[in-house]
Amino acid sequence: xxxxxxxxxxxxxxxxxxxxxxxxxxxxxxxxxxxxxxxxxxxxxxxxxxxxxxxxxxxxxxxxxxxxxxxxxxxxxxxxxxxxxxxxxxxxxxxxxxxxxxxxxxxxxxxxxxxxxxxxxxxxxxxxxxxxxxxxxxxxxxxxxxxxxxxxxxxxxxxxxxxxxxx
Amino acid sequence: xxxxxxxxxxxxxxxxxxxxxxxxxxxxxxxxxxxxxxxxxxxxxxxxxxxxxxxxxxxxxxxxxxxxxxxxxxxxxxxxxxxxxxxxxxxxxxxxxxxxxxxxxxxxxxxxxxxxxxxxxxxxxxxxxxxxxxxxxxxxxxxxxxxxxxxxxxxxxxxxxxxxxxxxxxxxxxxxxxxxxxxxxxxxxxxxxxxxxxxxxxxxxxxxxxxxxxxxxxxxxxxxxxxxxxxxxxxxxxxxxxxxxxxxxxxxxxxxxxxxxxxxxxxxxxxxxxxxxxxxxxxxxxxxxxxxxxxxxxxxxxxxxxxxxxxxxxxxxxxxxxxxxxxxxxxxxxxxxxxxxxxxxxxxxxxxxxxxxxxxxxxxxxxxxxxxxxxxxxxxxxxxxxxxxxxx
Numbered sequence: 338x339x340x341x342x343x344x345x346x347x348x349x350x351x352x353x354x355x356x357x358x359x360x361x362x363x364x365x366x367x368x369x370x371x372x373x374x375x376x377x378x379x380x381x382x383x384x385x386x387x388x389x390x391x392x393x394x395x396x397x398x399x400x401x402x403x404x405x406x407x408x409x410x411x412x413x414x415x416x417x418x419x420x421x422x423x424x425x426x427x428x429x430x431x432x433x434x435x436x437x438x439x440x441x442x443x444x445x446x447x448x449x450x451x452x453x454x455x456x457x458x459x460x461x462x463x464x465x466x467x468x469x470x471x472x473x474x475x476x477x478x479x480x481x482x483x484x485x486x487x488x489x490x491x492x493x494x495x496x497x498x499x500x501x502x503x504x
Numbered sequence: 505x506x507x508x509x510x511x512x513x514x515x516x517x518x519x520x521x522x523x524x525x526x527x528x529x530x531x532x533x534x535x536x537x538x539x540x541x542x543x544x545x546x547x548x549x550x551x552x553x554x555x556x557x558x559x560x561x562x563x564x565x566x567x568x569x570x571x572x573x574x575x576x577x578x579x580x581x582x583x584x585x586x587x588x589x590x591x592x593x594x595x596x597x598x599x600x601x602x603x604x605x606x607x608x609x610x611x612x613x614x615x616x617x618x619x620x621x622x623x624x625x626x627x628x629x630x631x632x633x634x635x636x637x638x639x640x641x642x643x644x645x646x647x648x649x650x651x652x653x654x655x656x657x658x659x660x661x662x663x664x665x666x667x668x669x670x671x672x673x674x675x676x677x678x679x680x681x682x683x684x685x686x687x688x689x690x691x692x693x694x695x696x697x698x699x700x701x702x703x704x705x706x707x708x709x710x711x712x713x714x715x716x717x718x719x720x721x722x723x724x725x726x727x728x729x730x731x732x733x734x735x736x737x738x739x740x741x742x743x744x745x746x747x748x749x750x751x752x753x754x755x756x757x758x759x760x761x762x763x764x765x766x767x768x769x770x771x772x773x774x775x776x777x778x779x780x781x782x783x784x785x786x787x788x789x790x791x792x793x794x795x796x797x798x799x800x801x802x803x804x805x806x807x808x809x810x811x812x813x814x815x816x817x818x819x820x821x822x823x824x825x826x827x828x829x830x831x832x833x834x835x836x837x838x839x840x841x842x843x844x845x846x847x848x849x850x851x852x853x854x855x856x857x858x859x860x861x862x863x864x865x866x867x868x869x870x871x872x873x874x875x876x877x878x879x880x881x882x883x884x885x886x887x888x889x890x891x892x893x894x895x896x
Contacts, residue, residue, distance in 0.1 A: 361645050361648070364648075364649065368651060371873040372651070374873065375870055375873060457863075457866060458866050458869070458870065461652070461673060461866055461870045462870050464652075464671065464673050465651060465652050465870055465871070467671075468652075468653075468670060468671055472648055472670070
């Protein structure tokens with residue numbers, strides 16, 4: 338009799354643990370998605386601001402061309418080439434900002450402050466996203482998770498390689 | 505860009521009515537956010553419920569436990585858990601900001617009970633402890649629910665990566681820099697003077713290091729005076745001072761914020777000889793903002809805050825000979841002193857709440873997605889039911 342109870346008890350505990358792990362994993366997947374959505378919006382915004390800068394007086398014709406190209410690439414890139422395209426845009430913006438600091442007027446400054454506040458936010462968003470991804474990968478590498486297929490059909494999130502220093 | 509009014513719930517792990525860095529930080533942050541037009545509710549353990557600000561909600565009376573080399577007044581247990589859950593479900597918060605969620609406290613309970621946008625701030629800096637192997641697996645799933653983690657200093661971030669294997673964004677503690685900016689130099693504190701502020705009875709504040717260095721300093725600068733401010737009873741300390749040097753010391757007791765500002769802009773050198781246990785060093789930030797020339801021990805937090813010596817001089821921690829040397833050099837070199845003070849003042853500005861709160865708010869924005877609100881977690885529902893039955 339006692340053995341039966343013990344068996345049921347152990348079964349219940351392990352069932353609870355499995356559901357617990359599954360919710361944990363579900364939450365992590367949710368976090369990966371939302372943090373990516375956040376980051377995506379910010380990057381799109383940055384590309385838009387970059388275009389505006391390209392059309393303003395801050396940029397000389399040559400860098401304007403460079404910037405416009407990079408911004409369009411970043412906007413149109415598919416998932417696989419997104420990272421490279423965004424890095425390209427960072428580089429183009431960095432080049433421009435490096436020597437434009439002293440010649441910008443008050444009106445252009447508004448654009449530049451917007452860009453720098455966006456960059457700050459992007460940095461935070463990247464940190465949050467990368468963390469969510471590594472956490473998820475960690476939990477999904479557990480044997481129990483693999484054995485019981487707790488992750489279901491959700492694709493394994495991939496680390497998005499950003500240059501650690503955006504601008 | 506504080507443009508959308510949010511409902512923010514902040515959880516303070518330590519007793520609201522005992523003075524402490526975390527509590528001050530939360531109070532200032534809450535008041536800043538309220539001023540910026542947000543609705544803020546702070547949940548904290550409270551000893552005396554009578555003199556509470558309107559935004560603080562009591563979670564019950566705290567208990568004292570030894571933690572990290574000091575006594576922490578925290579709160580946990582089933583009753584506290586149900587209060588936390590009640591606060592969360594009544595609050596309808598857009599975001600929860602949990603402070604120090606890795607210690608047994610209502611912050612951890614809130615982290616356990618809630619689901620949705622959550623930000624955690626880690627204040628403590630401690631050496632790696634063995635116990636983490638035991639509690640790590642319990643903490644991890646809870647800490648994992650935080651959408652973003654903030655560490656108040658590089659030291660706190662390292663503690664976090666060491667202990668829980670996760671990274672954090674470093675955002676320093678805030679000060680109201682403008683309050684310290686306009687200190688009026690006071691004649692009685694000027695000259696060859698050294699300032700010290702803190703609870704000097706606590707050994708880790710390091711007043712004894714300064715005491716040991718004084719005989720040497722007095723030999724080179726005979727007119728040196730030391731002003732010690734801060735709460736505490738000076739009789740014991742006074743007894744330990746060499747009688748010949750006793751008149752060089754003056755104990756000022758607890759001083760007001762305005763006096764503090766004047767103090768910082770008057771003394772030649774401000775000394776922070778802390779021997780450890782410090783994670784940020786808010787008083788150093790205040791001293792820098794007040795335009796003092798700062799000398800501090802080279803513990804990680806101070807080293808970081810002073811930019812490895814760029815914004816203030818460093819000496820080898822607990823080494824009174826080195827301290828004496830650094831102080832004597834600076835007392836003799838007025839140019840270097842004013843250089844350090846000028847660099848320090850600019851550095852102090854970067855800890856102003858205007859800047860710090862903006863950074864914290866960016867993290868809030870990143871954590872809030874759509875209009876999702878904080879709610880009770882689904883995976884503890886069974887546990888919740890079990891608990892509420894238990895209480896009756």
